[in-house]
Amino acid sequence: MPPRPDQPPSLDVAIVMFDFGPTGVVRNALRIAGAAARAGLSVELWVVQDKGSLRRDLPDGVPVHAFGPTLGTNYSRGDRRRAGRSTVPALAALIAARRPRVLLSAGNHFHTPAANAARAAGVPVRLLLRISTGLPRPDRTFNPYRWLRYHYKRRKAERRHEDAARLIAVSQEIARELKRSTDVSPEQLVVIPNGIDRERIEASAREPFDHRWFEPGSPPVILGVGRIDKYKNFELLIAAFAELRKTRAVRLMILGEERSAWRHRLEALAERLGIAADLRFEGFQPNPHPYFRRAAAYVCCSRYEGMSNAMLEAMANGCPVVATRSATGAAELLDEGRLGPLAETGTAPLARAIAERLDQPRQSAELMAQAARYDLSATIDAYVRLLAEEAGRTPAPRAGTAPRRTKALAA
DSSP states (O other): OOOOTTSOOSEEEEEEESOOOSSHHHHHHHHHHHHHHHTTOOEEEEESSSOSGGGGGOOTTOOEEEOSOOOOSSOOHHHHHHHHHHTHHHHHHHHHHHOEEEEEEOSGGGHHHHHHHHHHHOSOOEEEEEEOSOOOOOOSSOOHHHHHHHHHHHHHHHHHHHTOSEEEESSHHHHHHHHHHSOOOTTTEEEOOOOBOHHHHHHHHTSOOOOGGGSTTOOOEEEEESOBSGGGTHHHHHHHHHHHHTTSOOEEEEESOBOHHHHHHHHHHHHHHTOGGGEEEEEOOSOOHHHHHHOSEEEEOOSOOSSOHHHHHHHHTTOOEEEETTSTTHHHHTGGGTTSOEEOSSHHHHHHHHHHHHTSOOOHHHHHHHHHTSBHHHHHHHHHHHHHHHHTOOOOOOTTOOOOOOOOOOO
16 A cells, blocks of 8 residues: 555655765765664665665665666666656555655765656655766857757756756856756755865775886876766867877776777777777776876766766876866866866866976975865765755764754855
């Protein structure tokens, strides 16, 4: 028998995401879930498929409910989109059965199914959407297809925002974009930036590490980090590296979960450009910090971002950073270019920006000081306070702290 609408909720918070793949969205969701549970909230993680390498980091006392088909790990974004759409009835039934006070969609990829399911469930639920990336804007060339796609995505975003009690932007730049491009009210919007655990990063960076590419006298290594897919735009990084390689000895290393089709595509591009011998794919690395500590520069040229965890971690390790302006949040982290070049999207501009950064002092102390402003404990505390408020609960304070109300930051 389905629950009556007047039955009380049985759960404080459900956090929904696709799976446990090694992404910033998943890492943040696991941290939030663990902290909320420790603060006395009843929390569950809801996933389409109970798969992924970060499953090992599941916090104690947080149950997992899988409600969709199993795709494995080598799936495309199209596969994920189709699976998400197909699970709306199952997710709506789970909402109706478990009756969470709050449903937090952890990343952009699942906002539309979450909003549709919340609408269809027929029971009260406070929907919170964590806006982890901006909308990808078309380039400056007039491409009707790209503009139509942009406006279609914008309209979809506006519709799901109408159902949301709160929109959580991960950077001030995302918040400004939301206010500029969608009809979001000030009461809906809160900014909670991503954060890093500096003590853990420092300990991890000091772990034993031996790699022949980082031996004394070896060419400088440029680092790219992230899941190997279309949106991280490693094609642009490889093309810019090939341009840079014409004038100096340098190597390119890419860390991240590999999708076989995309790796083959990138390897073929490197062969065509004649730089395959200077490119190395390292796969997913649970501890990337020794790489950041030794790299000559980290480059982020994603088609879109929110606030890059990898960029924050690079900065915390004192690694020089280069970014394209398409990577939302980069300008905020790099202080509008003071701490690293912000290139326009394109092979030549990015190659020039990397060369410029390699020729400058590392600025390690300044980069580390900037990264220190984004403290993970403050980020997680802000999420716990917000979830508790939305659930109508008072979180148990951490030792030595007193509960505070969450305030929407100036956006």
